[in-house]
Amino acid sequence: MRIAVLGTGVVGRTLAAGLADLGHDVTVGTRDPGETLARAEEALTAWRADHEPIALATFAEAAGDAELVVNATNGAATLDVLEQVGEGLDGKVLLDVANPLDFSRGFPPTLFVKDTDSLAEQVQAAHPGARVVKTLNTVTADLMVHPGTLAEPTTVFVSGDDADAKAVVTGLLHELGHGDVLDLGGLSTARGTEMYLALWVRAMGALGTPLFNIRVVR
């Protein structure tokens, strides 16, 4: 599948590499590809050396050519970045992994949208032609693509209003090794997984590692 991963942070780089490893045709979208390449950012340089086949393009170019677009931007930047893509999202499956984290009060972060709305719904409202599916926002980047490194199988969630888009995303999740995918229902259920971050950050603090996930047990 032709996949655009928007965002060159650790989440974008990890997802792009993991999806390319599965054989997908991955382009990473960034604000200014020339600037991104020129930037002397160690992590990005090392990552580029390891993943030469992954192309770099503007957000709009990357998304425009893709069948599926991954929003791996910082939650606070998400709406601004997606506005640069605009109609290029129409009809596309938009896999949204961003969280509405607000670090302005320090750590732990609060959420800049919650309870009666979610970042996923804000994205959908701004891009009614996109087929938004919220998923993977409940795990750290490495576990998005390597869930098998945990001691036991764990659960990830999908939320979305488009059943076909959820099926495409669920297929991709299975490819990545996520055996237990719980469909929570419509996109508004993303309020649940985004608000779970409040527990996630505190569990991370208690465990001393972001390398954990939850398993839903019946």
Added chain:
Amino acid sequence: MRIAVLGTGVVGRTLAAGLADLGHDVTVGTRDPGETLARAEEALTAWRADHEPIALATFAEAAGDAELVVNATNGAATLDVLEQVGEGLDGKVLLDVANPLDFSRGFPPTLFVKDTDSLAEQVQAAHPGARVVKTLNTVTADLMVHPGTLAEPTTVFVSGDDADAKAVVTGLLHELGHGDVLDLGGLSTARGTEMYLALWVRAMGALGTPLFNIRVVR
């Protein structure tokens, strides 16, 4: 241990019965014991018939005689009920299982406190002499006392500022069969477990049952 369970709803009744079954000396606190006994409420009558040794008293009487007080009242009523107990909570371990659910917009509920504060912290602020420990608010009543009915062991959380009180509560959780108790830290970490309810209600909807819990997997 002499335990007061405040609240005669399903959570209070289930916890009182579960703790009495373990051999604890349990009194259930209610606003007006005479009125509660006279009330022709089927569930309560059946429960009383099954659990005669559990005494019924006013909130203040029940808490005043107890070593440990369980807040099993409706979250919206919690501060009002605890105000009736007042200084009777001083020095007591206060095991708080209530959630700040607001059903005024229907289902799913929103939270009337979140993100920068929690119900547990509001209780602590109103009763600085109490030793508040938040726990068990992430599972349905039956699983609070019968966690072994699930297919696999699952995790419950404790949050509190008083280490000795957390140790007492953790001991009680072990007695109830909770093998995996994750200490999240100070009482403000209750924001995490209270906000998790937003995910819990949606997972309940997707699974079609409240009889589930999560296991934290490292």
